[in-house]
Amino acid sequence: MVSQYIFKIMKTLLTYLFLITLASCTNYTRPSDDAKAVKLLFFNHVPEESALQELKSLCIYKGEVIGSEGHWYSYLFFENADLARGALNELKNNAIEKGANVVIAHQVSDFVTSVTYAGELYFCKEND
Numbered sequence: 001m002v003s004q005y006i007f008k009i010m011k012t013l014l015t016y017l018f019l020i021t022l023a024s025c026t027n028y029t030r031p032s033d034d035a036k037a038v039k040l041l042f043f044n045h046v047p048e049e050s051a052l053q054e055l056k057s058l059c060i061y062k063g064e065v066i067g068s069e070g071h072w073y074s075y076l077f078f079e080n081a082d083l084a085r086g087a088l089n090e091l092k093n094n095a096i097e098k099g100a101n102v103v104i105a106h107q108v109s110d111f112v113t114s115v116t117y118a119g120e121l122y123f124c125k126e127n128d
Contacts, residue, residue, distance in 0.1 A: 031089040038091075039101065039102045041104045055122060062121035062122060063098055065121055067089070067117045067119070068087055071113070091119050102122040
């Protein structure tokens with residue numbers, strides 16, 4: 001009887017230790033130094049055609065990108081704002097890797113456990 005009680009306590013302690021270890025290894029995505037210069041553009045739904053035409057005439061399309069933050073175990077330790085910030089930072093980091101400096105971002109999902117954004121990448125020359 002006593003050994004079963006001790007076993008239950010040990011099992012509970014090990015479970016808590018495992019969760020604390022996972023949480024300590026978790027941190028939301030930070031932007032690289034280069035990624036801090038990436039511009040994020042948001043449109044409510046579909047961008048106006050004139051805005052898209054201007055962007056396409058001034059910039060080079062570089063592809064698509066996904067940014068996501070949050071896991072089944074980490075959402076307990078982060079606020080939704082941190083999850084969103086991490087997802088946007090991942091968008092920026094991925095943009096730099098693909099040679100882009102502008103992202104048109106669209107929120108794909110906003111769950112309790114994670115946030116995901118998709119975006120179109122562009123490289124736009126700086127105005128002199």
